[in-house]
Amino acid sequence: MTTNDTRRPDVKKLDPYAFFALLGKRVIHPGGRRSTDQIMELGKFxxxxxxxxxxxxxxxxAIGLAQRFDVSVTAVDISPLMLARAERNVRRAGVSDRVTVSHGDIxxxxxxxxxxxxxxxxxxxxxxxxERAARELVRVTRPGGWVLATEFLWRRPPSPAAREAFLGQVCPGMLFDTQEDWERIYGGAGLSELEYRSGPFEMMTVRGFLADEGVVGATRFMARGLSRASYVRKLAWTVPRVARAVPYLGYLVVAGRRPHEAVPTALAPAAQPATI
Ligand SMILES: C[S@@+](CC[C@H](N)C(=O)[O-])C[C@H]1O[C@@H](n2cnc3c(N)ncnc32)[C@H](O)[C@@H]1O
Known part of the structure; x- marks a missing residue:
C-alpha cells in the first residue's frame, strides 16, 4: 500500500479496525482505556x-507510555494505514524523541x-x-522482563448467531475462545507469575466509546463516518453485527514475566566453604 493509499484506501476492503482508525478512533481494542490502564499498572514501568x-x-x-513513564517505546504494526497514522500522532504529540514507529510482524x-x-x-x-505470536513476544523480552497482552474472549458461550456475526463476518479468520485458552497459550510460551484482569467489551457501546474517545473525539468520528456514502454503508453493515456479539464479548489482560535464565550447574559459582 502506498502513502496515497493509506489516505484514500478502498473502504470495502478494510478490516473493521483499520476502518475505525480511518474515521479517527484512537483506542482500538476490546478493553478500551480501562484495560490499557491495567496494563500500565501491571507493567511496573x-x-x-x-x-x-x-x-x-x-x-x-505508545504515546501514553512515553508521556506517563518517560520510557522509550518502539511501536510496530503490519498495516501501512496504521503506521501512517501512528507516525502522525507521535509527531503531533511531540514525543518523536521517545517513540519510534516501524514495520513489524508479530x-x-x-x-x-x-x-x-x-x-x-x-x-x-x-x-x-x-502460540507462535506469544512465543515471539516472550523471545524479545529480556529475562525478568514483562509481557502484557490484551485479548478478546467470550465471557459466556455465544449464541451461534453472535459467533457467526463476529468471527464469521466482522473479523473472519480471527481466533479466540475462553480465558483457559489464553492461560494455556501464554503459560506454554514460557511466562511465569501470570496475572489476569478481565471485563466486558465496551469499545462499541455508547458508554465505552465516550470513555475512550471523549465527547469531541466521538463527535468527530460520527461526523467523519457520515461524510461519505462508502463510510455510511460500511458502518451500517458493521455496527449491527458487532452489537449482536457485544453481550457475549469481553477482554482479558494477561501479564507474565519471562523467567530469569537458569544458570547451568557448571557455570554456577562454587559453594563457599563455611567459615569457622
Ligand atoms: C485490534 S487492532 C489494535 C491496535 C492497537 N494495539 C490498539 O489497541 O489500539 C489490531 C492491530 O494489530 C495489527 N496487526 C494485525 N496483524 C499483525 C501482525 N501480524 N503483526 C503486527 N501487527 C498486526 C493491525 O494492523 C492493527 O493495528
Whole structure:
C-alpha cells in the first residue's frame, strides 16, 4: 500500500479496525482505556526502560507510555494505514524523541532476543498463529522482563448467531475462545507469575466509546463516518453485527514475566566453604 493509499484506501476492503482508525478512533481494542490502564499498572514501568508495542495501531498506548513513564517505546504494526497514522500522532504529540514507529510482524519480530524490558500487544495475537505470536513476544523480552497482552474472549458461550456475526463476518479468520485458552497459550510460551484482569467489551457501546474517545473525539468520528456514502454503508453493515456479539464479548489482560535464565550447574559459582 502506498502513502496515497493509506489516505484514500478502498473502504470495502478494510478490516473493521483499520476502518475505525480511518474515521479517527484512537483506542482500538476490546478493553478500551480501562484495560490499557491495567496494563500500565501491571507493567511496573520506570523511566528509561525499553518498551515494545506490537500491533500499535495509531500509537495511542505508545504515546501514553512515553508521556506517563518517560520510557522509550518502539511501536510496530503490519498495516501501512496504521503506521501512517501512528507516525502522525507521535509527531503531533511531540514525543518523536521517545517513540519510534516501524514495520513489524508479530510472528517474526525484527529484534534480537531479550531486546526489551517490557513488551505489549493489545488485541493482536488473535489475528495470527497465537502460540507462535506469544512465543515471539516472550523471545524479545529480556529475562525478568514483562509481557502484557490484551485479548478478546467470550465471557459466556455465544449464541451461534453472535459467533457467526463476529468471527464469521466482522473479523473472519480471527481466533479466540475462553480465558483457559489464553492461560494455556501464554503459560506454554514460557511466562511465569501470570496475572489476569478481565471485563466486558465496551469499545462499541455508547458508554465505552465516550470513555475512550471523549465527547469531541466521538463527535468527530460520527461526523467523519457520515461524510461519505462508502463510510455510511460500511458502518451500517458493521455496527449491527458487532452489537449482536457485544453481550457475549469481553477482554482479558494477561501479564507474565519471562523467567530469569537458569544458570547451568557448571557455570554456577562454587559453594563457599563455611567459615569457622
Ligand atoms: C485490534 S487492532 C489494535 C491496535 C492497537 N494495539 C490498539 O489497541 O489500539 C489490531 C492491530 O494489530 C495489527 N496487526 C494485525 N496483524 C499483525 C501482525 N501480524 N503483526 C503486527 N501487527 C498486526 C493491525 O494492523 C492493527 O493495528
Amino acid at each position: 520506570s523511566p528509561g526502560q525499553r518498551v515494545l508495542d506490537v500491533g500499535c495501531g495509531v500509537a495511542t498506548t 510472528v517474526d519480530l525484527p529484534f534480537a532476543d531479550g531486546a526489551f524490558d517490557c513488551v505489549i500487544a493489545e488485541a493482536v495475537t488473535m489475528f495470527v498463529d497465537r
